Amino acid sequence: MDKAIKRYFPIFVLPTLLAFTMGFIAPFLVGVWLSFCKFTTINDATFIGFSNYTKILTDGTFVHALWYTSLFTIVSVIFINFFAFAIALLLTRKIKGTNLFRTVFFMPNLIGGIILGYVWSLLLNGILLQVERTLTYSSVYGFWGLVILMCWQQIGYMMIIYIAGIQNVPGDLVEAAKIDGATNWQILKNVTLPMVMPSITICTFLTLTNSFKLFDQNLALTNGEPSNMSELLALNIFSTFYGRAGWEGVGQAKAVVFFILVGIIAVTQNVLTRRKEIEQ
């Protein structure tokens, strides 16, 4: 059996490999190549070296989008994980209707980002109307609008992961701690938290990359208004590529920089939280 798999593995791998090459590796390489080119349509490009990359810095919107995104990521990672974990703790207690609550909290996650963005822009604009403001009045409104939207959407999903983690904490450990006279807080801090560290790794990874790469919600909620001030990185790349004639290459260069940034952040985060995980 093993031998057969070994002998035929190229045949089994081939379809996936082909698909992966066509759908991922090839576009990625073309993308990197295009970031060094000037072009209008992508099959008609001329090589111009690094000037796209130097243009990134002269275009102030990228730097602004970078720190705006960082701030947004930090805030939303903290909010989402804190509330998701808190709700997960609550819903693993033996209270009535936990299943119903879990379903309800999870449901927002099933709605697409664009639709969510429009729904929330209506809701928030309706509320802001009371004080004669709109979401796009200034980037501060847009920022908190996005945070609220993301929390609403993601908390349920992360909660499910935390619930799975918490339910996997061995009952005997908790029991032993109780017998030793540990308070609830001590159990949480010294037993539950270390045991759910893998869930925390996954959840912080997901929220971190999700927030950093956020696009549709941003597009639908504020579309970067006013003056590109509420623009996250992904939207900034998109509007550079499609919104400015002659700037396609710069948009592409931004995308490459963006890829490197996301890569660095994701790997660092993974290493950091992995270290805290413990074997059962």
Next chain:
Amino acid sequence: MKKTKKMMALWLTAAMAFGTLAGCGGGSADQGSEPAATTAPAAGSGTETTAAAGGSDAPASGEGAVYYLNFKPEQADQWVALAETYTKETGVPVTVVTAASGTYEQTLKSEMAKTEAPTLFQVNGPVGLASWKDYCYDLKDSAVYKDLSSDDFALIGDDGSVKGIAYVIETYGLIYNKKLLNDYINMDGAVITSADDIKDFATLKKVADDIQAKKDDLGIAGAFASAGFDASSDWRFKTHLANLPLYYEYLADGITSTDAVKGTYLDNFKQIFDLYITDSTCAPTLLSGKTGEDAASEFALGEAVFYQNGTWAYNDIKDNEVADEDLGMLPIFIGADKEANQGLCTGSENYWCVNSKASEANIQATLDFLQWVVESDAGKNGLAKEMGFVTPFSTFTEEYLPANPLVAAADEYVKKGTVSVTWNFTTMPSEEWKNQLGSAMLEYAQGTGNWDAVVTAFVDGWAAEYQAANN
């Protein structure tokens, strides 16, 4: 157990094989057959719908096929109907795809990169042409160029070749509700006795201010429909309104384009913009979220007297509170000199271009299609009656005038002997310039910025963007 596993494996293999085949087969699925002409839904992207149309190559007979990437979502259905008629008559397949509002450039960019690129596309004027000039077939010998009533409606390249041909002439100004204005005139203390008295900015302002003060008696929400700065509406100001100071500056300097504007008439620009945002249906702090539909519905429902827009807006406002005979149009007065003679703003920013990189057969098919559109009865009827376009072609005789009261209102103005304001915004250096100006105007309007930023965006931004675009 073993049997189920085997069945499972069989099913999975079948599913995988099917997926692979489907992926490859799509290209030739409806080859030669009449391709279903598709339109993008208003919110969808054009890209997805082309896939449905099937990437059929030119039929073996060498007849060629036409693929039109349409700019105007308002007329999407009519174009599809027209294309079907043509296919029925001649057997030449015509695909029409309409880009969703505000996404034309990006749809065009991705469509042009495909093997089955559009054979017929649009640019919005000299500036739009700059990025696509390498893709424009020289239309000098085409029938559609010969039918053009004047060279003013063609885009001529540096080498004298005909790159683009305008197919619709449009007019914009201050659309007003005659009934509401008459209601106002019949009130005590009205500052005018007839709409014809509004002949300059000073009068317009007096009237608007007075209407705004009496809005509760008139039962309206404000004099002007909201000057929304949502992407669906901001072009009315950053492009169309900004055309007026530009027009007067060009006129004063005797030029038709420039690499650096001086902003001579920006104070006038401020006057009219101030009027829009103060005598409005909503607080200026709400403008950032107001859409084009908001303004259109305010006007259509009789909540506002004035509404800056053009002949194309008729479809959006008809069949509501405002009767067709109550629709009138006024020039946008900004208080520049000689404005007593100022007319409405008339021009075009819709130019047909034929893709020079398409195959010979497809180019020929496209030229034939265009000829049919502007010369045959069915084509003329479609363009003028169904789509409601006023066209610059000599083949469109008197009976091919659209039944659009706004077009009639525009015609009236021309007959009065006023001088139409040309569309100089086609010379604005880039979309980015318009966006910067729009943002500055919004910030000024809602009180988070000042007018100096608008001036900077207008004057300095022009020079910078012109530099960037022409290097």
